[in-house]
Amino acid sequence: MGIDKFFEALGEKREEFICRGMQCSSVDELLLLAREYEKTLDTKQAAELLEFLKALQARLPDEELGKVAGGKIGSPASREDGIIEGM
Numbered sequence: 001m002g003i004d005k006f007f008e009a010l011g012e013k014r015e016e017f018i019c020r021g022m023q024c025s026s027v028d029e030l031l032l033l034a035r036e037y038e039k040t041l042d043t044k045q046a047a048e049l050l051e052f053l054k055a056l057q058a059r060l061p062d063e064e065l066g067k068v069a070g071g072k073i074g075s076p077a078s079r080e081d082g083i084i085e086g087m
Contacts (some may be wrong), residue, residue, distance in 0.1 A: 003052055013037055014018065021053045 007014050017037055024030040027046045030053075034041045041049065 003049055006041070006049065009039060010037060018053065018056070021049070021059045024050060024053070026050075052060070 007017075017033070020033055021030060024033060025048055027043060030046045030050050031041060031043070035047065067078050
């Protein structure tokens with residue numbers, strides 16, 4: 001399953017997963033998180049997803065990172081910037 005398909009499968013939980021996934025520091029942590037959402041990833045997929053989340057985190061300005069950390073990832077500002085929606 002590719003990253004796009006994985007996020008699609010998360011449905012309404014997508015933004016929540018992204019927020020929590022950005023806090024993961026290892027593939028193992030991300031694998032455990034995926035299981036919490038009843039999703040299965042292999043090690044390679046988890047590594048790709050972790051790399052994607054870290055790259056996304058690096059792209060976010062400090063203000064947006066604060067929104068993610070504060071649980072406001074789905075705010076209109078993040079949608080307008082295209083940061084989360086339509087990755």
